[in-house]
Amino acid sequence: xxxxxxxxxxxxxxxxxxxxxxxxxxxxxxxxxxxxxxxxxxxxxxxxxxxxxxxxxxxxxxxxxxxxxxxxxxxxxxxxxxxxxxxxxxxxxxxxxxxxxxxxxxxxxxxxxxxxxxxxxxxxxxxxxxxxxxxxxxxxxxxxxxxxxxxxxxxxxxxxxxxxxxxxxxxxxxxxxxxxxxxxxxxxxxxxxxxxxxxxxxxxxxxxxxxxxxxxxxxxxxxxxxxxxxxxxxxxxxxxxxxxxxxxxxxxxxxxxxxxxxxxxxxxxxxxxxxxxxxxxxxxxxxxxxxxxxxxxxxxxxxxxxxxxxxxxxxxxxxxxxxxxxxxxxxxxxxxxxxxxxxxxxxxxxxxxxxxxxxxxxxxxxxxxxxxxxxxxxxxxxxxxxxxxxxxxxxxxxxxxxxxxxxxxxxxxxxxxxxxxxxxx
Amino acid sequence: xxxxxxxxxxxxxxxxxxxxxxxxxxxxxxxxxxxxxxxxxxxxxxxxxxxxxxxxxxxxxxxxxxxxxxxxxxxxxxxxxxxxxxxxxxxxxxxxxxxxxxxxxxxxxxxxxxxxxxxxxxxxxxxxxxxxxxxxxxxxxxxxxxxxxxxxxxxxxxxxxxxxxxxxxxxxxxxxxxxxxxxxxxxxxxxxxxxxxxxxxxxxxxxxxxxxxxxxxxxxxxxxxxxxxxxxxxxxxxxxxxxxxxxxxxxxxxxxxxxxxxxxxxxxxxxxxxxxxxxxxxxxxxxx
Numbered sequence: 092x093x094x095x096x097x098x099x100x101x102x103x104x105x106x107x108x109x110x111x112x113x114x115x116x117x118x119x120x121x122x123x124x125x126x127x128x129x130x131x132x133x134x135x136x137x138x139x140x141x142x143x144x145x146x147x148x149x150x151x152x153x154x155x156x157x158x159x160x161x162x163x164x165x166x167x168x169x170x171x172x173x174x175x176x177x178x179x180x181x182x183x184x185x186x187x188x189x190x191x192x193x194x195x196x197x198x199x200x201x202x203x204x205x206x207x208x209x210x211x212x213x214x215x216x217x218x219x220x221x222x223x224x225x226x227x228x229x230x231x232x233x234x235x236x237x238x239x240x241x242x243x244x245x246x247x248x249x250x251x252x253x254x255x256x257x258x259x260x261x262x263x264x265x266x267x268x269x270x271x272x273x274x275x276x277x278x279x280x281x282x283x284x285x286x287x288x289x290x291x292x293x294x295x296x297x298x299x300x301x302x303x304x305x306x307x308x309x310x311x312x313x314x315x316x317x318x319x320x321x322x323x324x325x326x327x328x329x330x331x332x333x334x335x336x337x338x339x340x341x342x343x344x345x346x347x348x349x350x351x352x353x354x355x356x357x358x359x360x361x362x363x364x365x366x367x368x369x370x371x372x373x374x375x376x377x378x379x380x381x382x383x384x385x386x387x388x389x390x391x392x393x394x395x396x397x398x399x400x401x402x403x404x405x406x407x408x409x410x411x412x413x414x415x416x417x418x419x420x421x422x423x424x425x426x427x428x429x430x431x432x433x434x435x436x437x438x439x440x441x442x443x444x445x446x447x448x449x450x451x452x453x454x455x456x457x458x459x460x461x462x463x464x465x466x467x468x469x470x471x472x473x474x475x476x477x478x479x480x481x482x483x484x485x486x487x488x489x490x491x492x493x494x495x496x497x498x499x500x501x502x503x504x505x506x507x508x509x510x511x512x513x514x515x516x
Numbered sequence: 517x518x519x520x521x522x523x524x525x526x527x528x529x530x531x532x533x534x535x536x537x538x539x540x541x542x543x544x545x546x547x548x549x550x551x552x553x554x555x556x557x558x559x560x561x562x563x564x565x566x567x568x569x570x571x572x573x574x575x576x577x578x579x580x581x582x583x584x585x586x587x588x589x590x591x592x593x594x595x596x597x598x599x600x601x602x603x604x605x606x607x608x609x610x611x612x613x614x615x616x617x618x619x620x621x622x623x624x625x626x627x628x629x630x631x632x633x634x635x636x637x638x639x640x641x642x643x644x645x646x647x648x649x650x651x652x653x654x655x656x657x658x659x660x661x662x663x664x665x666x667x668x669x670x671x672x673x674x675x676x677x678x679x680x681x682x683x684x685x686x687x688x689x690x691x692x693x694x695x696x697x698x699x700x701x702x703x704x705x706x707x708x709x710x711x712x713x714x715x716x717x718x719x720x721x722x723x724x725x726x727x728x729x730x731x732x733x734x735x736x737x738x739x740x741x742x743x744x745x746x747x748x749x750x751x752x753x754x755x756x757x758x759x760x761x762x763x764x765x766x767x768x769x770x771x772x773x774x775x776x777x778x779x780x781x782x783x784x785x786x787x788x789x790x791x792x793x794x795x796x797x798x799x800x801x802x803x804x
Contacts, residue, residue, distance in 0.1 A: 145624070147734045150632030279780075307773075308781050312729045312738060315528040315659070316773040323521045340634040340730035348639075348656035349524075350647055367633035371730055 134433050136173040138423070139180065139196035140416075141207035141217065146184035147336075150367065151209050151412050157405050158413030162420040165400075170427045182208050189213035190220055197224045203435055206250070206419055207231050209412060211282055218246040227440045229419050231412070233257075233361075235285045236508055238463035238494060245440050247462040249422050250415035252384045252494070254282050255509060257361045258289030258332065259496040260468045260489040261382035265290075265358050266297035270327035273299055276317055276342075277332030277360075279306035279511070286332030286360040288509030292516040293496055294330075302326055306511060309334060318345045321355070328356045335362025340371045347375040356380075364473055366408050369481040376481060379473045384453065384464070385414045386471045388482030397452050408482065414452065421451040456491055468492040520653045525770050531659035533766025534666035535725050539739050540746035540758040541673060542717030548690050548753025549710050551608075556596055556615040557718050558740030559622035564589040564719025565726040565735065566626055569635050578643035578727075585723035586716045592622075593715025597708050619736060627733040634730035643727060658727060665724060669717070673755050686710060690753065745788045751801025760799060 140159065144152030159177065168175050178200045180192035189208045196202045204227040208217055214232030221228040222243040230237055231250030238248050265273065273294055277283035283306065291301050303324055305317050321329055329351075333339035339362065346352050352375060361383035362368075369376050387398050387408045397417065401409040409417075426434065426442040434442055440462075448456040448466050456466030467490050471483035495503045498516050507513050543557045564585035572581035596618060604610035639645040644657040677683040688696040689706055697703045725739070746765060750757025769783040779786070791798060 145627070147632065147732065149627050149733070153631065306777065306780075310738070311773075311780065313528070313532045313769070315532070316525060316770045319521060319524045319528060320774055322524075323518065337634045337730040337732050337735075340636060344636070344639070344728075344730070345656075348647060348658065350654050371634040371636055373638065 134173045135176050136170075136427060136433065137176045137178060137200060137202040139178045139193075139200060139202035139205045141180050141182050141189055141192055141196070141205060141213070143184040143209060143213075144179075144181035148184040148210060151410075152181065154410040154412040155207070155209070155416045157401070158409065158416040159420065161401055161404055161413075162417045166420065166424055170424045171430060173427050173430075173433070178202060182210070182213055184210060186210075186212045186216050190216050193217045193220050197221070197226050202226065203433070204229060204423070204439060206416065209250075215241065218243060221245055225436045227436065227443065229423070229443070231415055231419070233285070234281060235494070238459075238461040239504060240508060242461040244437060244462075247440060247443055247458060248464065249419040249443070249458075250412075252464055252466070252468065252492075254285035254332075254360070255289030255292070256463075256492055256494045256496070257382050257384060257468055258286050258330075259293040260470060260492060261330065261358050261360070261380070262290040262293030262295075262299070263297050263489070264380075264382070264470050264487060265328050265330070266294055266299045268328075268356075270356070271299055272326045273301050273328045273330055274303040274305070274321060274324050274326045275301060275330040275332065276305040276307065276321060277330075278309050278334045278338060280309050281509075282334060283309075283332045284509040284511060284514075287330065288514045288516075289496070290330045290332070290358075290360075291514040292498075295515055296497070301514075304511075304514065307338070309338075312337070312341065314338070314341050314345050315349070318342070318349050318351055321346075322349055322351050324355075326355065328358060331357060331359040331363050333360070333363045335365045335368065339363040339365070339368045343368070343372045343376055343379075347372075358382075361385075361411070364471070364483055366410055366482070369473060369483075373481070374475075376473045377475065380486075381471050381483065382468055383411065383471060383483070384466060384468055385411050386469045386483045386485045387414075388471070388474060388476070388484035389469065390485070391454060393452055393454065408480070418448075418451040418453050422446045422448075425450055459493065461494070463494045465491055465493045523653060524655060525774060526767070527655055527659065527663075529767035529770030530763060531662050531728075531766070532769060533763035534663045535721065535728060536742050536746050536766055537666055537670060537759050537762035538662075538721035538724065539718065540743040540750070540762055541670070541755060542714035542721075543740075543743040544747045544750070544753055544755065544758045545673070545717070546711055546714040547747065549686055550707055552601070552611050552615070553744075554615050554711075554714070555612060555740060556618040556622075557714070557743055558736035558738075559619045560589040560593055560715040560718035561722040561725070561739045562622055562626050562731075562733070562736040563592050564722030565637075565731050566630055566635070566722075567719075568723035569637050569726055569731065572637045572641050576641045578637065578641040581637060581641075582720065582723045586719040589719025589722065590712045590716040593712045593718075594708070596715075597711040601711070602704075619740070623733045623736050626736075630733075632733055634732055635726070636730045637723065637727040639727065662724060662728065669720070670755070670759055677755060682709075742784070745784055748788050748798060749791045751798025753802075754798070754800040757798055757800030 142152040142155045182189035206229045209231045211232045211234040214230050214234050218228050222245040228246045229249040233251045233254040235253045275287045277287035359381040364379050364381045425446050444458045453466050459465050467488050469485045470487040472486045474484045476482050546554050567588045568581035568585035571584040644661040647654045648657050746761040750761030772783040773780050
């Protein structure tokens with residue numbers, strides 16, 4: 092026991108030594124010894140990033156790191172009078188770990204703001220903690236309530252739209268194609284309820300009728316029962332709200348095998364035709380329609396330039412997460428570039444809320460009073476590029492889409508959040 | 517509910533059950549003889565599946581992919597048995613911890629090498645693809661192919677266990693390890709071969725399964741879970757039990773999702789729970 096205590100004391104002592112050893116050096120870089128930067132007045136602005144780098148969502152973390160690397164390479168490590176320092180923490184795709192790492196970023200690294208996390212399960216816990224700690228959180232999750240019923244002055248969703256916000260235009264678009272009846276199949280947890288809720292609300296508001304709604308468990312691997320069921324329905328269109336992982340690959344492959352893809356038109360949420368899925372399922376996804384705030388096949392010069400640069404740098408197309416971390420970086424730099432003193436806490440949050448999204452790769456729009464983007468949502472179609480790669484191209488743009496669609500925010504917020512039972516605003 | 521739809525659901529249940537059997541058969545074989553809950557079975561699935569994906573992409577031959585997947589899983593199995601498991605033989609806790617450790621290491625290696633994006637064996641490439649159409653009835657050929665392959669493997673395992681000399685030795689080892697080795701059977705060598713066979717079966721399941729269900733580094737744990745459930749329902753160590761358990765769970769899963777969608781979460785685990793309560797040794801297991 093005593094040995095254990097002395098060992099612990101030893102570790103603490105060692106840690107203290109390391110800390111004191113580090114402290115002067117970071118002080119020096121601000122003291123004038125490091126003179127390589129032109130605008131070096133010595134202020135370090137520390138950004139903590141929470142990303143899943145291991146476990147099931149590990150691929151997202153890699154995308155974010157590459158997006159951020161490219162952002163720093165493009166925009167430099169210095170902005171205005173600030174030197175940017177980034178501290179990465181791995182959430183291991185787990186909410187408890189995400190919270191622990193958020194604490195570490197605040198208490199040990201003393202970061203000025205936190206970007207991330209990405210997963211909905213992590214987002215709400217971390218946002219709550221950072222609000223209490225008074226540290227700005229630039230969230231990247233799609234969980235609706237983060238900027239609705241649980242909105243916080245310190246939390247701003249810069250790296251995503253809400254799940255339902257990306258599906259509203261899909262419902263409206265489907266109705267405009269002349270589809271009168273629809274069935275939906277969505278993953279059975281908040282993200283799926285919200286994706287489906289967005290489609291159902293907008294589709295019915297535009298005059299359509301939703302006849303059947305199927306929900307599959309998040310861990311369901313074989314979707315054949317559901318696909319057989321969808322095949323037996325007589326509807327004009329099917330909406331798919333998948334989690335964007337193996338579930339959407341399995342859906343497309345099964346739907347193709349069962350002849351559903353040629354029988355009934357299918358439209359889907361942001362992630363069902365994600366680049367990673369197209370890579371896996373190949374040509375059977377050609378022509379598929381979906382809605383998102385990002386389209387790697389967008390021919391807008393700014394986005395196309397971003398995609399081209401990313402592709403030549405990393406050899407792969409940028410994912411939604413690479414795009415989102417880049418646009419988040421642009422918002423932070425926009426604020427820091429104009430700041431005289433170092434903005435922190437509420438002042439920083441307020442400044443970020445004022446950023447014009449037209450100055451970022453998102454293209455246009457602003458942040459609403461709840462901290463959520465009001466911006467363009469693209470109706471995308473999977474097409475084949477000249478080099479044979481499948482990409483989501485833009486076929487229609489819905490500008491200034493709000494997280495409340497065309498509904499009144501007050502009435503919207505008085506309603507319960509989307510669930511299996513509540514689907515129609 | 518139309519007849520066509522009913523038949524589709526029936527085949528959905530049987531084909532998913534067939535895949536479950538492929539995964540569970542190796543697991544139950546190894547447990548029956550060695551009394552090891554080999555949690556690395558999920559890792560063998562991953563090895564077989566990912567190598568099949570790579571091989572098929574490179575050579576455009578499904579059958580070569582299947583072969584490479586099975587052999588690679590067998591080789592990893594051989595290394596695990598000879599190099600690691602042998603050192604902790606007979607000590608249950610170290611065996612379980614060692615195999616689960618191997619599963620984690622291989623799953624993370626897969627994430628590191630292949631990334632976390634979904635992967636699968638592309639359809640075609642010599643494997644049956646497209647749909648079988650008879651009048652109103654449509655059914656994917658690949659699923660029928662899985663049922664066929666599983667029948668062949670299942671019958672072969674059953675016959676080998678019952679009628680071959682190796683089968684007799686294995687059965688002797690299952691019944692009484694000490695007596696078998698007293699009769700001059702090199703039980704250690706039998707262990708190794710059965711373990712390698714189990715790994716190869718998992719590799720085959722991986723190669724075939726990745727044409728049906730997209731792969732990710734977590735597929736290993738998912739499939740391991742299925743294997744364990746099937747084996748608990750069917751009875752540990754029994755091939756017949758694994759076959760019945762797998763088809764039963766496949767059918768319950770397919771029909772519950774349609775008839776009682778609100779119970780979709782329990783389709784796999786409810787049968788297991790019931791069996792554990794009313795017949796803890798499993799449907800075809802022998803009471804301990």
